[in-house]
Amino acid sequence: MEPTPLHLEEQEPKKAIRAATDGLGADVVVDAVGDPGPLALAISLARDAGTVSGIGAYAGRGEVPLGLAWLKGLDLRLGLANVIAHVDRVLALLEAGKLDPAPLVTHRMSLDRAPEAYGIYDRREALKIVLTP
Numbered sequence: 001m002e003p004t005p006l007h008l009e010e011q012e013p014k015k016a017i018r019a020a021t022d023g024l025g026a027d028v029v030v031d032a033v034g035d036p037g038p039l040a041l042a043i044s045l046a047r048d049a050g051t052v053s054g055i056g057a058y059a060g061r062g063e064v065p066l067g068l069a070w071l072k073g074l075d076l077r078l079g080l081a082n083v084i085a086h087v088d089r090v091l092a093l094l095e096a097g098k099l100d101p102a103p104l105v106t107h108r109m110s111l112d113r114a115p116e117a118y119g120i121y122d123r124r125e126a127l128k129i130v131l132t133p
Helices: 013-020 036-045 066-072 084-095 111-122
Strands: 026-031 046-054 075-078 105-110 128-132
Touching (some): 013 036, 026 036, 036 066, 105 111, 111 128
Parallel strands (some): 026 046, 046 075, 105 128
């Protein structure tokens, strides 16, 4: 089965996941945001004995339904990309001109075209898009 992206504002994630899985929940849910809110949603969307992978850069404290994760027997995989450990070094390399991020930016668009930019990114037609006001 192909991955199914969901637009959180245009769709109801729980309803869409339940409909697509005969009420079981998703085998794997990925939170790439790095915030407790989406991580909590990911936990609620996963099936029993499913996997929740949090690849976003989490910082600070937050509340997530660990009891629900425990009851479902979820495999929680967090911290696969330790971005925070490398931020200072990367910023220093950028400032010193030793690291050029320009090749990563494939598109530049105005902020009012953000929905279009997300569509381009979702279709994997862009690597990084810079939105400017």
